[in-house]
Amino acid sequence: MIRTAVAMAAVALATAVAPLCAADPVAPQEDQPCPPTADEATTMPTTPAPRSGANTPLQCHEGRWQPVALPAEPSDRWWSTGPVIALHGQGMRNPNLMSGRWSGTPLGPGNRCHVEQRAVISAGVVSAPAATDGGPDQTLHFDVAPTASSVEFSGYCLWTRLG
Template identity: 45%
Template sequence: MRCCGAVVAVAAAALSLATPAHADDPVPQAGAPCPQDFANVMTQLPGGRDYLACQAVPDHSGNWTPVDTPFDPSSRWLSYGPEITLHGQGFRNPNLRSGPWTATPLDPVTVCGADQVTVIGPGELAPLVHSQGQPGQPLQLDVLPKLFTIVMSGNCLWSENLGG
């Protein structure tokens, strides 16, 4: 039995080393902690109906707090695992504004990606525009005018380049 116990111990150790470093990051959920540098960052929960904002206080981490809809467009968004699908200015009550944005990966292997669809006319949508960064590298993109939807992917912090 001693050999079998050793095999189990070695297998357990190997599995624990295979866990990615970012797996310990808390998944956004109402009441869960959020880092201080995520103050006012918003995210969307799986299913697409519920939103959270990181309510941080100076010198302390904060908590993810539910946000009632509609809300003013946010200039910072977190995609963290499941894709988030947001509406732009081609939709009533947009979640974000058109213009230059930067997606910053939150770990060295993450690839930030965005799929955008714009409104051409009543009931008519343009073909999808895909943007994708490189692993661990920021992605610069323009959120398109008359944006209908944008699907953001990757463990990334998305920030509007205000004034740019």
């Protein structure tokens, strides 16, 4: 009888806590703490920065999300928390990231990384979007072309340029 009661209590507790564990990560905000895995990674906030009224990139530096001075150098590490972060490739002026081999690593159990790219075909003409999806808990590997005009990262993932 006691075992049954304990088992039922454990199931009830696990069921109550499950939604909290599965919640989306908090989007980075200026001057807020960042996790150690985000060290030197850059992100785009999902809400406009209060001081500038624009989406200024943030970089995790010394444990806090800090605004990046614009125009910024391209970053080799990007952090996404779920919603799309839209970036410019080398096919545009002031790229946010450089071409090459990249990986997207899920940062939580059951998460997937998704990347969508468009490339410049000729002056004023861009390709249809090319999407690449990773499996749950699987690191995604892909190439960003030197002609990439836009690159969109989504999922709770760390994006890293390799090599």
